[in-house]
């Protein structure tokens with residue numbers, strides 16, 4: 643009996659298991675199954691409840707055209723590359739700010755020394 647039915651990845655079992663498709667409402671989700679995101683651009687997807695027949699874990703899946711998954715993967719790769727660049731820029735900025743603060747501190751010390759020298763020479 644375990645071998646009949648659709649097999650999918652169960653994140654709880656961390657294995658391919660027989661999974662029953664159920665109404666989203668039966669696992670505590672909104673009942674809408676045909677969904678359309680209008681922003682940022684039109685993406686149609688079909689929501690389906692899933693229940694693992696081994697551990698009873700349930701989750702919501704969204705069926706989309708495979709090209710959308712490819713697009714999401716490319717965007718994730720780009721996002722990670724951008725995050726790495728931003729972290730590098732942030733580190734460079736911190737180092738620049740530390741050098742700038744050191745220069746400002748030196749200038750203040752120089753200014754105070756000049757003021758003391760001026761005060762001594764004028765009195």
Ligand SMILES: [Zn+2]
Pocket residue numbers: 652653654655656659694695696697698699
């Ligand atoms: Zn499971």
